[in-house]
Amino acid sequence: MSTSRGNAMRTRPQKHQNKSAYKNDLHDKTNKTKFLNNLDVTGVCKRCKDIIDWKIKYKKYKPLTAPRKCVGCEEKAIKYAYHILCTKCATKRNVCAKCNTAVEANELEIEKEPNVDLQLMLKGIPERKRRTIMRAINKTHGGDSNLTPEVISQVEEMLKNMDNLNLGDNDDELDDFDDSDSDGSDKSGNYEQD
Structure with a gap:
């Protein structure tokens, strides 16, 4: 048995091996899943970015429903789950917004x-x-x-000036035509009576 006392090495491979990678949007096409898949994790160090990306990939990420309180400025300014500092405090201190460890400014990815x-x-x-x-x-x-x-x-x-903005429409060419087609019917589909 692989869990028996003193047995540190397993001699066989695991019984159930994955044939394909897990896809978090395979059976879930909701807007929440699309939003999470397009979410760009910024303002955190590389390790925390990998952690949050893993949570998103395996559907473990739970987004915030309301802004959270920042540890630095004591305001409700945190918009992203698992962060303890708002973006403003994290950039001012040059620390990760999740784990609050010192990070160089070039390593810290700040959202635009x-x-x-x-x-x-x-x-x-x-x-x-x-x-x-x-x-x-x-x-x-x-x-x-x-x-x-x-x-x-x-x-x-x-x-x-949006109304005056020329978008390349050729509305002048359409003025040459009247309301009736060449077969004698007008736009409503009724035929002209002679």
């Missing part, structure tokens, strides 16, 4: 919140117009999508 703010600004507009604005920003700033004051003012100006 300006992109989130830009996405929130553009959330309420249609996809086509949103992509047009993102293309214009990337063109003027060379692919750098950091949220600077000039970018914010540029986006706000584009949002104000």
